[in-house]
Amino acid sequence: MARRAYDRKRPDVAFAIEMGWEFCGFAGSGHLQFRHPKVAVRLIMPATPSEGRGTKNSIAWVKRNTPREE
DSSP: OOOOOOOTTSHHHHHHHHTTOEEEEEOTTSOEEEEETTEEEEEEEOSSOSSHHHHHHHHHHHHHHSOOOO
8 A cells, every 4th residue: 555645844744843743644534643752642633734724723732732851
């Protein structure tokens, strides 16, 4: 089976990767799944955000749930 691609240049995806989140596959619904080594929660982003607000919401979620380096 061929691997599906995802856009690493999207602002929300690029920000999540920059903050230490790692892409771990697609959910059954087609959404993107990310995980962070220090957090037990998985981040699920829409594969195709319908509007700019969705991108901003994803970035805000990443900011709230990324552990701070101390």
